[in-house]
Amino acid sequence: MGHDLNLRVWRGDASGGDFVSYVVPVEEGEVVLDAIHRLQAEQAPDLAVRWNCKAGKCGSCSAEINGKPRLMCMTRLSTFDPAETITVTPMRTFPVIRDLVTDVSFNFEKAREVPAFAPAGSNSGGTFRMAQLDVERGQEFRKCIECFLCQNTCHVIRDHEENKPAFAGPRFFIRYAELDMHPLDTLDRRQMAQESEGLGYCNITKCCTEVCPEGIHITDNGIIPLKERVVDTKYDPVFLGLRIGRRKDRRVVGPAGGSGPSPIKRPGGVAVGTRPPAPAAVPAVVQVPPAARVADTNVLERPAAVPAREPVSAVETASAKPVDKLKTALPAVGATAGIGFLAWALRRARSARK
Amino acid sequence: MTETERHDYDVVVIGAGGSGLRAAIAAHESGARTAIVCKSLLGKAHTVMAEGGIAAAMANVWSEDNWQVHFRDTMRGGKMLNNWRMAQLHAQEAPERVWELEEWGALFDRTDEGKISQRDFGGHRYARLAHVGDRTGLEMIRTLQQRAVDLGIDVFMECTITRLLLDGGRISGAFGYWRETGSLVTFHAPAVILATGGIGKSFQVTSNSWEYTGDGHAMALWAGASLINMEFVQFHPTGMVWPPSVKGILITESVRGEGGVLRNSEGKRFMFDYIPEFFKAETADNEAEADAWYADHINNRRPPELLPRDEVARAINSEIKAGRGSPHGGVFLDIASRRTPEDIKRRLPSMYHQFKELGDVDITKEPMEVAPTCHYVMGGVEVDADTQSSVVDGLYAVGEVSGGMHGSNRLGGNSLGDLLVFGKRAGEHAAEYVAHLPARPAVKESDVDAAADEALAPFTNPGGENPYTVMHDLQEHMQSLVGIIRRGDELERALTEIERLKARAKDVSVRGTGRGYNPGWHTALDLRAMLTVSECIARAALERTESRGGHTRDDYPSTDPQWGTVNLVVTEKRGNVQLDRKPLPVMPDDLKTLFEESR
Secondary structure: OOEEEEEEEEEEEOOEEEEEEEEEEEOOOOEHHHHHHHHHHHOOOOOOOOOOOOOOOOOOOEEEEOOEEEEHHHOEHHHOOOOOEEEEEOOOOOOEEEOOEEOOHHHHHHHHOOOOOOEOOOOOOOOOOOOHHHHHHHHHHHOOOOOOHHHHHOOOOOOOHHHHHHOOOHHHHHHHHHHHHOOOEOEEOHHHHHHOOOHHHOOOOOHHHHHOOOOOOHHHHHHHHHHHHHHHHHOOOOOOOOOOOOOOOOEEOOOOOOOOOOOEEEOOOEEOOOOOOOOOOOOOOOOOOHHHHHHHOOHHHOOOHHHHOOOOHHHHOOOOOHHHHHHHHOOHHHHHHHHHHHHHHHHHHHHHHO | OOOOEEEEOOEEEEOOOHHHHHHHHHHHHOOOOEEEEOOOOOOOOHHHHOOOOEEOOOOOOOOOOOHHHHHHHHHHHOOOOOOHHHHHHHHHHHHHHHHHHHHOOOOOOEOOOOOEOEEOOOOOOOOOEEOOOOOHHHHHHHHHHHHHHHHOOEEEOOEEEEEEEEEOOEEEEEEEEEOOOOOEEEEEOOEEEEOOOOOHHHOOOEOOOOOOOOHHHHHHHHOOOOEEOOOOEEEEEEEEOOOHHHOOOEOOOHHHHOOOEEEOOOOOOHHHHHOOHHHHHHEOOOHHHHHHHOOOOOOOOEOHHHOOHHHHHHHHHHHHHOOOOOOOOOEEEEOOOOOOHHHHHHHOHHHHHHHHHHHOOOOOOOOEEEEEEEEEEOOEEEOOOOOOEOOOEOEEEOHHHEEOOOOOOOOOOHHHHHHHHHHHHHHHHHHHHHHOOOOOOOOOHHHHHHHHHHHHHHHHOOOOEOHHHHHHHHHHHHHHHOOOOEOHHHHHHHHHHHHHHHHHHHOEOOOOOOOOOOHHHHHHHHHHHHHHHHHHHHHHHHHOOOOEOOEOEOOEOOOOHHHHHEEEEEEEEOOEEEEEEEEOOOOOHHHHHHHOOOO
């Protein structure tokens, strides 16, 4: 049974834009992306939207639907009241290209910094042996479809352009966790995850986990264990401050990617900067209009929980200079270790109850 | 002279799915300056939709398996129309390509011994598919993507190529536009590897995304290359049918590989009624034997649900037509009564998720409704089996855009292996070709001008038709006239309609505020390739007066041995599509002996 849907879509580009209201006929069983496609085919052929598989497998159609970060292809219209106006805005953490399409190259630059998997020997002839139990932990993170909704919702970089140079974000923390848990890897990326990728900035509010369309336990299974293992490299668990030996089987590495021009090319023949420029005077990000920001207060539909946990203040107030930032970020390790321990103890207690 | 951005490379790979990434890695590692140009963001290509696995005779589960058995399965699945040499190379090299992925970080499911686990699939005699739950394609593309990024290969994302450029019959480069800005770009490169995937977007009910507009097929044809086997389009037996918005979305063959069965509205496992003579000796004819097969492949024959895809798709189509379909016009695929909820969720997690989220169906409790959906084109650029080179110097094709490997019907799991095996070969041979070129072919500025005019034409057409309407009409005609069951008179009608649509496509116009990320414009440009490819399919389908694999003629229902030795070759002469018959390459005698045993 179809109905006429009131749809409000942000239209605009880097120079600005506004909401446009449409009435779109929709059918039973349809998703938000169907409504957007019908709008495109019948009323607004120049409406820019990114999509590919339309089955929740490619992670292209990320947007904010009534302020909530979602995949448009996996958001069924039946979850809304037929009389309700549905508002669709582009992801806010990334610069707008046009309409619902944003420039997500930040993520591709962070991907370059990940030192790749480095096994000890060749697998020619199929010599690798791994237990299902051991690969399953990494497999959870490899379910990631790179929709970047976790990056979009992370308060460390949402509205904090200045943190982007020193923060890789939840998508890449689970990548580091995955590699750290790989039974055959020979590299130790824990120090770099902390020092150059900004793991310490995360104060485990779990917003990323809540928006993950793949249901990956980003915080509990990825970030917290990674934080705990980072702490292992720095402090003895009993005598704080005493360094203990690093994992003997793994070589400590720094960020990969080199300092040359980025291989990720952009229009105009200009490569994306190796690192986004520091926001000295002009913010590089295109600001989404105030109206979209109002909608944003509903993000995650948990207004009480977000302010309840204050971000680690040292990190929040870190200056824009990356070097200073590292210095101020380091003391946060103790705090996050404490949080990590608490989370672990809570999980233990909960599982013990079961 | 047209102002465009210019780039200079040795090898330009068009497409960043499994085959494009593998080809780029190989070209780069062979020393060529390599670029990847892709229509979407890196990591979003259609390979992510592949669910079941990579077929490779590693013999991890059944020690009886080897490349000869895999080769034989592939040829029989393709009804012997495959290029034997490609099928042989594929079967021989697929295991090493899978192990290589593991070396680059892929995490496949494991056997108890810690080796890569392998699962059953239609048409494969032994459990042969390396897999990661039911998201193997995602694992593959992510692994290759991470490898390409680690190697520092240049990537041009959201950049669409519209024309190949030639210098005296040799490739000299490629022309395209950036989606983000609409600005034009010219690549100067003596070798181009097409890895553009398929053509499914020309059909209404399809598992393919917007990208599958047949760009590579059409550009190759326009550049003077030949296409083969274009009449063979695979309709995957199991696509979703309800709700309408998800119609066509793929349901992996792994559901049947893991024990799922097909039933009609009477609850009958109807596949036992559709076992063709060709596969009788190796297919179980009763439920007891079929069910025993899952645990013992040696003493039992395969369930008929795991016949090759063409057979299963036709059977489902017949049941629906006979009025024994499900409420929404499909048949029932039942795994709920066959496996425990825990097993289903563990082995088929994304199917569980997909039905729960999109269809309100819990597949651990109730059956799915399924019907055939356009999935894959067996036809493609005619290439040399060992090098993947087309007849145009410097032009290579790999993966779905190439033809020959799968004959008239592709077995599930053979596509991912195809991407890896021939991706590597294409990359290496393209690099070698460039290294041995005496002089670099030059891009002709007049060609760049012509390509630019062509790309911008839809903007100079005020008041023309909406390109989406033309695309919609094409999809409707292809679905109803060139679909799973074909007839001579309908194919002729399709060709008439395509001519009309071509005229309409010339007059479409772009509305809106400019060239930056303007999907109406992109659709207007995609139409040219879609129409070219649709014509090739309809022409070849009309010519082949028999039924074989992915080509079923209602008016010629049987398989004709005379057609079994002939490829239909499509070329373009002065803007007109031309069809020629060409004898199939003849298999050497030592390989022929593999087909003499009965089972």
